Amino acid sequence: MELEAEFERVLAADQRVEPRDWMPDGYRRTLVRQIAQHAHSEIIGMQPEGNWISRAPSLRRKAILLAKVQDEAGHGLYLYAAAETLGADRADLTERLITGRQKYSSIFNYPTLTFADVGVIGWLVDGAAICNQVPLCRTSYGPYARAMIRVCKEESFHQRQGYELLATMMAGTDAQRSMVQDAVDRWWWPSLMMFGPPDAESANTERSVAWRIKRNTNDELRQKFVDMTVPQAAKLGVTLPDPELRWNAERGHHDFGTPDWDEFRRVVGGDGPCNAQRVAHRRTAHEEGEWVRAAATAHAAKRAAREAG
Numbered sequence: 001m002e003l004e005a006e007f008e009r010v011l012a013a014d015q016r017v018e019p020r021d022w023m024p025d026g027y028r029r030t031l032v033r034q035i036a037q038h039a040h041s042e043i044i045g046m047q048p049e050g051n052w053i054s055r056a057p058s059l060r061r062k063a064i065l066l067a068k069v070q071d072e073a074g075h076g077l078y079l080y081a082a083a084e085t086l087g088a089d090r091a092d093l094t095e096r097l098i099t100g101r102q103k104y105s106s107i108f109n110y111p112t113l114t115f116a117d118v119g120v121i122g123w124l125v126d127g128a129a130i131c132n133q134v135p136l137c138r139t140s141y142g143p144y145a146r147a148m149i150r151v152c153k154e155e156s157f158h159q160r161q162g163y164e165l166l167a168t169m170m171a172g173t174d175a176q177r178s179m180v181q182d183a184v185d186r187w188w189w190p191s192l193m194m195f196g197p198p199d200a201e202s203a204n205t206e207r208s209v210a211w212r213i214k215r216n217t218n219d220e221l222r223q224k225f226v227d228m229t230v231p232q233a234a235k236l237g238v239t240l241p242d243p244e245l246r247w248n249a250e251r252g253h254h255d256f257g258t259p260d261w262d263e264f265r266r267v268v269g270g271d272g273p274c275n276a277q278r279v280a281h282r283r284t285a286h287e288e289g290e291w292v293r294a295a296a297t298a299h300a301a302k303r304a305a306r307e308a309g
């Protein structure tokens, strides 16, 4: 079929598929699934750090954190808009999120117990997000690739602010240093899980790589993240909680231990430390925003009527 041949040609030439182009149903479905999950992650991801805005230790830290959390909201909105170009309906996506029918990243189901967690989220969680998202700037679907360029620029700022926050704490008191180490101990393994299940168990990778939606496999990106993070940890003066972590000169990469994949499956399945709280909070915010949506819809209808008349 001519349309299908054109689609394959665009992929083979590493060009972008655009909203009006013909695409296989499976390609569209996979993109909507991934982009929606990605958008939901940004939106739910505001909660763990949002908890600390009112308790940030200085005006400067509060301003930085506020800006960062607002960025996450913006990323979510870009991504919902990208999903809409594929025919998805934003209200429907939100409904799927708050009724637990669509996933969001496992990482946001862990609690933020101290202010050091804010730094560690910036350093490790946003660091992992960058590793995962920089290749997505070259994903085959145009609107998603373009959204990722801006998102990655902002994520780099987020990662830097986390690292700088931790460096400041590490230059502080013993109590601050142990707070940082405790946060690293709690977030290290969940950060590795962000990349998804091992390749052998990843249902979607092979198809998504062939469609050039994903440019790397989950294990490739996890390895890249470990290699990138080990020297940063050394510079900060923290220990990564993995006794198997060591440089392998033959492979030219670090060897590392196996994440607890049972824990990952539990968290993705809805049974993590904060899943219920995160979804309930999102549902309440959505319900409390009903009057805003109603007012905006009424305003748009009045304007359309005025323009028509």
Ligand code: ACO
Pocket: 033, 034, 037, 038, 039, 041, 042, 045, 103, 104, 105, 106, 107, 125, 126, 129, 132, 193, 194, 195, 196, 197, 201, 202, 203, 204, 205, 208, 214, 218, 268
């Ligand atoms: N948390 C929750 N669910 C996950 C996670 C995770 N960390 N990793 C994988 N899954 C889900 C997948 O969505 C898939 O579910 P589904 O088939 O029911 O939809 C299932 O587990 C199997 O995994 P894969 O087959 O490996 O799924 P996929 O090919 O989609 O790869 C990945 C997962 C790497 C997360 C990919 O979707 C991706 O790159 N997404 C874009 C980036 C993103 O969403 N980042 C969110 C966190 S970063 C941030 O918001 C700051």
